[in-house]
Amino acid sequence: MANSMYAIEVENLTKIYGKGETAVIAIADATFQVKPGELVAILGPSGSGKTTLLTSIGLINEPTHGKVIIDDTIVADEGWVSGIDLKQLRREKLGFIFQAHNLIPFLTALENVMIALEINRLSRREAKRRATELLISLNLGHRLNNYPTALSGGEAQRVAIARALANRPKVILADEPTAALDTENGKNVMDLLKKLAVENHSAILVVTHDRRMVEGFDRIFEVHDGRIAS
């Protein structure tokens, strides 16, 4: 275990798809750190490697080289560290926000948040209490029992944010969270993320291609052809 002040530490992270002549370097030697409560944006055009970076930090995509440390736990060091329960780490330390909210269509707003808590072995009663509180805090108290199809794009994304926050993760990873929203709703979501980063003391890493949405972020990294420039 490392002893660090960072929620996310990435050292020389490299991800190569394929082998030999067909090998494609998606991320090359990425090195950066994100502190708890810090709001960081990764900007870049499509195909630049920003989602690969996010999935590598999100314990979904195994890095080819380099080191990834999440909340003092070394999860990747020249590949996944053996004996690490990636699912457990994802449950306990990471929260995900997606481009298309990815709410489970057959669960209500409340249940969509509860499922994240129940997966983390919280009792049903406690899960319901905490999910209700969260949704009310995000001004969705009147939408608890609505299915995702009955929610507006902005509301659905706020439910997705509530789900990501449910287990009070140290790190929140957001993949184009405003891509499916209009400008106003997109700005509202970004404002909410800024607020949450401060309130929850979570490191928030947002991948986006929309420069307008990253105003007020603590740091912005730009990715071009797999290389990061701050």
Add this chain to the structure above:
Amino acid sequence: MNLAIRDIRYHRGRFILTSIGLGLLLGVVMSMGGIYRGLFADALTILTITKADIWVVQQDTNGPFAENSRIPEDIKYRIKAVPGVALASPLSFQTIQIDRSDKPLRFFLIGFDLNGFGGPPVILAGRNIRRKHYEMVVAQGMKMEIGEKIRLGLHDYTVVGITGKVVSSSGDPAAFVTLADAQEIQFKKDNDAIRNDRQRIGANLSGMQTLSPAQANYLRQNIAGITESTHTVNTVVARLAPGANVHEVQERIRRWNHFRPISVEEQTKILTKGMIEKARMQLGLFRMVLLVISAVIISLIIYTSTLDKIKVIATLKLIGSRNRVIVGMILQQSLLMGVIAYGIGYLLILLTYERFPRRIVLEPFDLQLLFAIVMAICVIASFVGIRKALKVEPAEALGG
């Protein structure tokens, strides 16, 4: 949180329709089993209601149901005299098809001795036959009314009683008449045939110069009497005295060389193994094919339902869900579909089996076995969906 129930609740229309379709298929499978049991029950009905221990039929035949058997009626006296036999009664069987209200009416006519046994097992309406001629008791399945008349052979017969569900091994409803009437219907020649026979016998005898006219006349009357006799039956059934050994009685009758005494066990075997074996195999094959079709359908439904949920499964995996949550969701849906479809199929058969043209017998064991098979099919069928779900990468949750 039970994801399977939540998904079903959300997509209830699709789920119910699918379950109804599958339920209809399972209903057909159940009815096939019921028809098979019905064939079995039908085949043994007459054997059961007669309550005979031995069926004496023509030698070298498997009569009276599987093969023709003709034996003289008066053999009943000899059989009755065999040590160990308590009762012996002649029976006559024939299948008849007549037109009634411009529709064919097919039934199995049983002639029984009013002083013997083998008659209607129960009278549900009207009374049993009391007169020696022209009365009949019919099974419910013939849908006739008391007092209704039908013409059989040379005479009209009046329905005086209704008995229960008595059917032949072919499933035709049974009707009972006296033995004398049954013999007349089966063996009585028409007047032209009798005249022809008499003339032929007379012509043959008149050519014999060694006979005096008185001898020739005596012979002609006797021979005509024999050829015109209807005292033939298909079987004589016997009930044994308490403690009598069926094999010893069979052995004694077998020694007469002209008859075959068939025990109830042997007759059951003839009826079930011989007569309905092919039908049984056919139905069994149909059931297997339908079960395979059900398995394929369930697999396809579960597979496509899993494909519909790829993003959901990927999201669940991404937020750290254990595999057993996802496997449980798919397996529970498959099992629930099986349970509901089975229930629908069962309900369908329960509401309609009385209306089937042939008897449907629903045995609890068959139903339980089918339920277990359906559950096994659901588990196996869900494997294709589970396999697909386990291959889903969490990364599939990302992107638009």
